[in-house]
Structure formats: structure tokens, C-alpha cells
Amino acid sequence: MSDPAVTVEVRDAHVSYRVFEEPAMGLKQGFARGRMRRQYRMIPAVQGVTLDLFEHETLGLIGPNGAGKSTLLAAMTGLLPLRSGSIRGRSRPSLLGVSSVLRPALSGRRNILIGGLALGFTRAEVERRMDEIIDFAGLRADIDRPMRTYSSGMRARLRFAIATARIPEILLIDEALTVGDEEFRRLAADRIDDVRSASGSVVLVTHNMNEIRRFCDRVVWLDEGRVRAVGDPADIVDSYLAAPSPNSR
Amino acid sequence: MTSVSTEAADGSGSSSSGDAVVRPLIDLTSRPTARTYLREAWRRREFAIVVPAQDLRAQNMDTTLGQLWHLVNPALLVGVYFLMFGVIIDTRRGVDNFLGFLIVGVVLFHLTQRVTLEASTSITQNMGLIRSIQFPRILLPAASVNGQTAAFVPALALAILAVLATGELPTLRWLVLPAVLVAQFAFNFGTALLVARIGTTMPDLRQILPHLFRLLFYGSGVIFSVDAFVQSAAWRRAFALNPLYDVITCARWCLLGEPVDLWVVAGLVMWCIVMPAIGFWVFHRSEQRLGA
Structure with missing residues (x-):
């Protein structure tokens, strides 16, 4: 067994969620059209993502707003049901969000x-x-x-x-480091090291490329719910920043 | 940070040695089985005791009477009802000890009402906690039930003293009262789970519940004797379907020697089994979506 052990295994995961739409109309038109019921539609947020997370690893997850980063994390903790595919892991991950x-x-x-x-x-x-x-x-x-x-x-x-x-075995961090100062980041780095040295894995979602370069061993670039690139942080961050997409930062 | 505990305590220390047992991967998208779930919740039961204790302490901190409100509130309720229904509109018909009758009814009804209202917002009020930490969410409604039940204990003690003061003497039947209270607790717990779940997708529940309880109140014979006012046997049997009527009537049988129908006892037994089952099923089924 020369391969490092897998802690989380995501296979062809599809996640959609419902958003309620509020039609932009007054009460009068609403009654006139006879439909005051809330309407919703399904947003396909994650569309066929496959990836492995290994022991002792910090994986960065980058991509423009709406790429499905947070949705993928929520699915990994079981907060959102999968439409198809599978997500398996050693234990239930802990999700740290920005509430x-x-x-x-x-x-x-x-x-x-x-x-x-x-x-x-x-x-x-x-x-x-x-x-x-x-x-x-x-x-x-x-x-x-x-x-x-x-x-x-x-x-x-x-x-x-x-x-x-x-110390969780699998720690998912969704933009939770962004608000802290340098002192906090140093402490956070210590905790992330604690997780990794205890054979755990960390997934870090952030828009801050310095965090990615500093903490991550590997980066996944998500775009429109799909994996666009996986690899070394320096390479992926460079091509991500160079990408022409208007809201890619 | 020298001593850190890890959730993967077993075998994680030796995994670098190469011959470690690879733990099987579990499906993360399916919910845990009821058994695993309850075991996890039980392991963290201290949460459902410490948290409500703190909330209770904080609740009436800014009032003059403070914690005494847990006693004064039900006492005032009894006073108001006694004035309205005992004295002004005379509903004392068919009851020997109307004050004792009223005290038992008001205090027990009040308990279920408080538990239910509190539990209906137990999930929505704790979104910060839910989004930061993974734990069995059943602990939140459980904390509501425990907190309100603890606050009810002094009121119950006062009610029993008051019943003694109205001239009742303890009989062997008083020994049955704990069983009735345990049944009520089980019913309350099931109801709490149900409303906690409904309250997350339908916050309107908070507005509806007081009206529902107003309706239940009149259908529970809190302020009048159903036996004396309702002649039809079929209608009386229908009252036995009301869980709160069952609780109150059985408690009155224990403390005051009021008559109790077998249907009422059967109703109470049914509710204290069925309601926790329904509540748990509904809550556990959608547990994972509660934080979304």
C-alpha cells in the first residue's frame, strides 16, 4: 500500500437545491394572476464532481461565486442530499462556516x-x-x-x-479564516497542522489566494459545478487568476 | 497544545506504521440509523440539562421577582380563572373542591403549553450553533422540554400544597400521580419533537400555536367538569381523544378523587406511546435538512 489512505471519496456527485422565487409584483397583480403561492426552481449547484481526499492533506477549493464550493461542503457533511453519485468517508466531517x-x-x-x-x-x-x-x-x-x-x-x-x-478527523472550513487577523491565522494554521498530523484531512474554501498558497497541498478549481482543474497550488492559482471569466476572483 | 483528543482515537496513532487497519468508508450522505443517532444523543445528554438550566437562570434576571415568576405566573392564572369561572360565571357545578380542581388543571395544562411553545422555536433560535457544530439536533427540543419541566417542579409542589390546603388528605391514589406525570412528560417530548420540526419549515406555527392551545384549553375541562356539563356518553368518549384532558382527568383522580373513565386512562396510555414515536420519526427523518 504505497498510496496514501483516502479519508473522503466523492464520486460523480450531483447536488441541486431549491430556491424560492419571489415574483416581482404587487399584491394586486398577485391576486389578479391568482397565484400567490411561492414558486421555486431547482438550481444544479454541483454537477458530477469526483475527487479523493487523503490523509495528512489540506485541500483548497477555489472558484467563482456560485461554482458550488459551499454546496459541495454541505453535501459532504450530509446537510444537502445528493441527486446522484456518492460521498463516502471515514467519519462525519465537521463543517466550520461563517455563521x-x-x-x-x-x-x-x-x-x-x-x-x-x-x-x-x-x-x-x-x-x-x-x-x-x-x-x-x-x-x-x-x-x-x-x-x-x-x-x-x-x-x-x-x-x-x-x-x-x-480535533476533528475531517475538517471543512468555509471562508471561516477570512475575517481573522494575522495572529488568528497563525493559530488556525496550528490547528490545521494538528488535524493533519493526526492522520486527518482539511478542506479549505476561500477566495483569498494567499490562504490557498499558505495552507494547501493541493487545489481543486470548481467552475459551474464541475472540476475544472486539480493540482499544485501555485499552478492552479496562477491559471485561475489568469482566467478570463468576469467574476473569477 | 500538547494534549489533543481526536475523534478517531482508535488506531489513528499507528496508521503511519504502514500495517494499520484501513477503516471502511461510510456513506456520508445518508442519515445515521435511529439507534446510532439515539446513542450519540445520549452520549451528549449533559447538553440538554446544562443549557436549559443556564437559559432559565438568564430568563427572568431583569425582573424584580426573578425566578419566583415560575411560581407566581401559574398562581395568578389560577386566581384569574377562579374569579371568572368559579365566582362570576359559576362553573363549579358537579365539583366538590373547585379550587383544587382548577389548580391541578391549570398547572398541568400550562406545562404542556410552555414546553410546546418553547420547543417550536428550539431549532430556529439555535441556527448559529447548528451551523457551527455537528451534533444530534434532537438535543435542542430535548433541552426545551427539560428546561420547562424543571421550571414546572416548584409550581407542582405549590399546587400540591394548595390542594392540601383546600382540605384534601393524601390517599394511596396519590402514589399513582408520578406515573401520570411521566406519561405527560413522554407526550410533551413527542409533541416537542414534532413542533420543533414543523417550526423550521413553517415559522407561522408560532402564531398558530396559541390559538390551538386556546381551543384545547376549552376542550380539556380545565375550568369546568366535562362529566357535569356534557351529557352524551359518545361526546364524553370523544373528549378522551384529547391528550390534555386525559392527563388532567387522571391527575384529578389521583389528587382529588374525581371520577375517571376507563377510556380516559386508555387515551393517556395511547398518547404517551404514540406521540414520542411520531415525534421521533418526523424529527429524525429530516434531521439533515434542519441546518440548511
Whole structure:
């Protein structure tokens, strides 16, 4: 067995989701046409993606808005059903997205407790790791303030610290590093290394090509729901940036 | 960061040695089986205890009476109903101890109402948590049920004291009350799962529920004795289909010695089995879409 072991295997995955359309018309026309019901159509977001994710690897996922990056991550965690194809993996991945807060009214400390319990820690375990998590998030001075008073960078740090308090085997990061400062990125890099050294894999979705160059071993370029190129970060980023597509950055 | 725990604790440390057992890949797009799901939820049960405890503490922090509101609120309700229905419109017909009758009805009805309303927003209120961390979502409605039930315990204690004060003496039948309360808890839990699920796709539920409970309230004999007001045996049997009527009537039998029909007992047994089953089935079936 010379090949590195696969942690996630995506085969010809197709994902569509429903979007509700709000017809641009007033109440009067709406009644006149006799259809006030919400209409929806299916958007084919991922159209036949095949890729493997290996142990000890950080894979970058780039592409213009609407290329299907976030949809693919959601499908990998089981949040969106596949229309066809398959996604198999060693364990359920943890997805870290850009949602704003956990419990806005509660302090950072209480949010750590709640998040830790949801992750499967016992209360005693959370208490024991509390200081470590607070330090990782760099929030020692502000930890007892309500989370809604935090800046977006502080929120991102706290969520990242909580979500990775138990090092996941497969970590999917959807634009979650973008809001942080340099200090946070250094800490994030440490955590990503923790995942990789524990035989795990990381998928990083971002529009920031510096993040891609810095963190990733391999890059997948998605375009209109399909894989356009796979390879070395430097090469793929160069051709991606040189691509003529109007919204490719 | 010297000591990090890994979810893949078994065998992950030796995987670099080359002869590690390759773990089989599991299908990530299908939902976990009910058994695996419940086991995961049970492992994290502390969440459903600690989180509501904190919420309760935070809830009435800015009011003068604070936590006492969990007692004062049902007491005021009993007072209002006693004035309206016991004194002004006299519905005391056919009841020996109307105040005790009212207290038991109001307190138990109130519990199910609070649990249901709270659970209906348990998913939508926790989107931040859902989008940041993977965990069995059943913990969220479970937290609502636990929190409201815990807040109800002092009200129940007060109700029992009040029933004693109205001149009732404890009998052997009081020993049956815990069984009735456990049945109500099971019913509440099932209902909580159902409304939590419906509330995610239909936020309008929050507006509809109070009216539904208003209707249920009059159909549960909280403020009048159904036996005394409804003559037709067929109609009385129809009341047995109302789970809250079953709970309240059985509890009154325990504490006040009010008569209870066999149909009512059968109704309660049915609801406390069927409702959790329906609730879990509906919730688990669409668990994966709850965060989308």
C-alpha cells in the first residue's frame, strides 16, 4: 500500500437545491394572476464532481461565486442530499462556516460550555479545557462579555476555537479564516497542522489566494459545478487568476 | 497544545506504521440509523440539562421577582380563572373542591403549553450553533422540554400544597400521580419533537400555536367538569381523544378523587406511546435538512 489512505471519496456527485422565487409584483397583480403561492426552481449547484481526499492533506477549493464550493461542503457533511453519485468517508466531517454567533446573549465563556457539550465533551472536560480554549481564541480579557458585543474577528476566533476543541478527523472550513487577523491565522494554521498530523484531512474554501498558497497541498478549481482543474497550488492559482471569466476572483 | 483528543482515537496513532487497519468508508450522505443517532444523543445528554438550566437562570434576571415568576405566573392564572369561572360565571357545578380542581388543571395544562411553545422555536433560535457544530439536533427540543419541566417542579409542589390546603388528605391514589406525570412528560417530548420540526419549515406555527392551545384549553375541562356539563356518553368518549384532558382527568383522580373513565386512562396510555414515536420519526427523518 504505497498510496496514501483516502479519508473522503466523492464520486460523480450531483447536488441541486431549491430556491424560492419571489415574483416581482404587487399584491394586486398577485391576486389578479391568482397565484400567490411561492414558486421555486431547482438550481444544479454541483454537477458530477469526483475527487479523493487523503490523509495528512489540506485541500483548497477555489472558484467563482456560485461554482458550488459551499454546496459541495454541505453535501459532504450530509446537510444537502445528493441527486446522484456518492460521498463516502471515514467519519462525519465537521463543517466550520461563517455563521455569526452561537448564543449572542450569553458570554463567551458560556458559549464555550454550550459548544463543548454539543461536541460531546462532559461538563468537567469543558471546564478543564476552558483556559486553553480561551487562550486559543485570544479572548482572555473579553470572555465574560456577551458574544453579541464581539467584533466579527473575535466571533470568528471563538467559533473556530470551540469547533476545533476536539480535533476533528475531517475538517471543512468555509471562508471561516477570512475575517481573522494575522495572529488568528497563525493559530488556525496550528490547528490545521494538528488535524493533519493526526492522520486527518482539511478542506479549505476561500477566495483569498494567499490562504490557498499558505495552507494547501493541493487545489481543486470548481467552475459551474464541475472540476475544472486539480493540482499544485501555485499552478492552479496562477491559471485561475489568469482566467478570463468576469467574476473569477 | 500538547494534549489533543481526536475523534478517531482508535488506531489513528499507528496508521503511519504502514500495517494499520484501513477503516471502511461510510456513506456520508445518508442519515445515521435511529439507534446510532439515539446513542450519540445520549452520549451528549449533559447538553440538554446544562443549557436549559443556564437559559432559565438568564430568563427572568431583569425582573424584580426573578425566578419566583415560575411560581407566581401559574398562581395568578389560577386566581384569574377562579374569579371568572368559579365566582362570576359559576362553573363549579358537579365539583366538590373547585379550587383544587382548577389548580391541578391549570398547572398541568400550562406545562404542556410552555414546553410546546418553547420547543417550536428550539431549532430556529439555535441556527448559529447548528451551523457551527455537528451534533444530534434532537438535543435542542430535548433541552426545551427539560428546561420547562424543571421550571414546572416548584409550581407542582405549590399546587400540591394548595390542594392540601383546600382540605384534601393524601390517599394511596396519590402514589399513582408520578406515573401520570411521566406519561405527560413522554407526550410533551413527542409533541416537542414534532413542533420543533414543523417550526423550521413553517415559522407561522408560532402564531398558530396559541390559538390551538386556546381551543384545547376549552376542550380539556380545565375550568369546568366535562362529566357535569356534557351529557352524551359518545361526546364524553370523544373528549378522551384529547391528550390534555386525559392527563388532567387522571391527575384529578389521583389528587382529588374525581371520577375517571376507563377510556380516559386508555387515551393517556395511547398518547404517551404514540406521540414520542411520531415525534421521533418526523424529527429524525429530516434531521439533515434542519441546518440548511
